[in-house]
Amino acid sequence: MYRILPVMTAILLFSCKNIMFHPEEVRPNAKNLNAINLQKLQSLTPKASFKFIMTGDTQEFYDELEDFVAHVNSLNDISFVLLNGDLVEFGWNNEYNWVADRLAKLKVPYIATIGNHDMLANGREMYKLMFGQENFVFNYGTSRFICLNTNSRETAFDGSIPDMNWLSDQLKDTTPQNIFILSHVPPFSDDFNRSIEYNFRVLLRSNLRTRLSLHGHEHKYHVEQPYGDGLEYLVAGSGEQRNYALITVDGSNYSLEEKFY
């Protein structure tokens, strides 16, 4: 019997990491990641011609995510990485922490938007603590990135997602040379609030500086002009496909490439 007591004591003491009160608890091992990474990004001197990566749907693909991080770290001309959401599968604590642990190894700044899976259970709370606001903007040089939640189905198409008033306010500013939109669900998806699809795409086009709309969700790389209004929509990158979009911006021109790792 005296053999079991030290074992039990050891088990109790060996790691607080292995104390899980409940899978749905919200105990992020990193906080305000978007703010921290944006600070990192702003401290760099922006290049007139720059490259960035957009990928996402990393949900449950940790092996792939580690390979992705190693791959991006081996490239030396990337300014930053954008993640278009669905970082996790069920919105729960362990997944978020596993993803954050791996993303932390990226040498370049990374910014993440929220996907529909990230909103499950207490996911919204977790995203808020770990990454920050669901709708936010940032600048890189003369380019502006408008990042927002477009996962309308998660709130049963109640009109709250996407926040059209907020988006409209952001698009009033015509000072940036380029505007890029980043969100998870593209407006031509059944998971987008179809009753405002028309207003949404007209709104994006209302500012002629809007160059490109970046999305995920569909786990299939494709570039198209679904509305024939001159605005391109890029859907790219998911864990299991080991792909991402490489976007090169030069002045007010951009070029797109699908890359694999």
Add this chain to the structure above:
Amino acid sequence: MKRILLSYLLISFSVSLPAQQNKLVKALLPDHGTLQFAGGIGFLSGGIGYDSKNKRIQTDLLYGYVPEKLGGVTIHCITGKFTWIAISGRMNNNIRVDWLSTGILINYVFGKQYFFLSPDKYPLKYYGVPTAAHVGIFAGGGLRYKKAGIYYELGTTDRDLASYVGNIKAIPFFDIVNIGVGAKYFF
């Protein structure tokens, strides 16, 4: 006087109960009470359970609670648990060591942000699994002294296991293990 009256009432009540009914009441009374720390079913969870005659099989119905301060959000949940004491040995009249126990549990968490059946807003089979429930498996051991016992468990959940199996390279096995410790009192 009061005490006499009470004893009289108690005696007459138990005498008036048919023997069969008495047996039923006895069978319905739980065999033990449990209090557990962590293990994925609450910061603290407590409840009652029934045992097989030799106490090698123990069941529990536990209510679990996580305060917001510790879990980020307040969590209320219930757990059904089945434990099998696989290897057990008696040290002396009073002390019994459960060298190896193992079991399975199912946990249900209350709250409108979770779903068990897919809500109307989703098409059929939109999300594969319910967020309101998880299944856990565990192995551990314990020690019993007279009517009291303590135990520990190393467990994992269905979701952790799925993440691990799909990512053998990236997720260390240790990352999916959670610890629970608890105490039981056998009536």
